[in-house]
Amino acid sequence: MNKNSAASLAARYAQDGFVVIPDLLSGAECDRLKVEARQVLDHHAKPGASVYVHVAVVSPAFRALAEDPRVVAILKPVMPQGVMFLSDKIVYKAPDKTFPTPWHIDCFYWRNTRPKLSVWIPLDDATAENGTLTVVPGSHKKDWRMVKMGLPSGDFQYEINGGDWREGDVVTCAIQRGTAIIFSDRLVHGSTRNTAGKDRYAIISTYHAPAADEPFDLDFPARKVLVPAAQG
Ligand SMILES: O=C(O)CCC(=O)C(=O)O
Secondary structure, eight states: OHHHHHOOOOHHHHHHHHEEEETTTHHHHHHHHHHHHHHHHHHHHHTSSSSEEEEHOOOOOOOOHHHHHOHHHHHHGGGTTTTEEEEEEEEEEOOTTOOHHHHHHEGGGTTTOOOEEEEEESSSOTTBBBTOOOOOOGGGOOOOOOEEETTTOOOOOOEESSSSOGGGGGGOBBBBBEEEEEEEETSSSSOBBBBBOOOOOEEEEEEEOOOOOOOOGGGGGTOEEEEOOOOO
């Protein structure tokens, strides 16, 4: 990536809290990863689960994706202090699981740890109809309160309490499979219902700056420094 593109990516990320990178993966790669995701869910997840964490631990293909030079190249501009992979998860919205992912910020799942960001890549074309990601641009600059909530699956535990954004502030990311969305762990996001009767597979990989392990990190055996601090 040239200097201007890197600077523009970093500026958009700083302003909006997310950035969309089209065509990071090819359609053929998404096809292969979708087959792999299905196998990971079948062999490692609880029956009927729509979320599986620690994918890179059990899947060389997803391990390779977490470390893929194309992923690292888009992370470098927004992670000047270096890049460390923490963990990844599959989020599968089956045609019969129509509930939306609630509005939340990810840092509520890892309170009192260093800042993180995630890369969300759908393996199916993702639209408002089949459960794509929704984001509130600029919301990463505010403080939010969360309440515990209970989705039927128990997959998402928190929801924003009293979000004061307007309907028109929300961006519904209609994107082709293989597009990546980098987003801050302070960005308000969720996803739409899947009413299309179609699969929606996505992989989300989470990164933070390289540092000595915090107690939280010890639960993530695939963690690995990809760009040491000095080269960030
Ligand atoms: O893929 C989705 O539906 C949303 C996932 C999400 O918001 C998250 O894992 O933080």
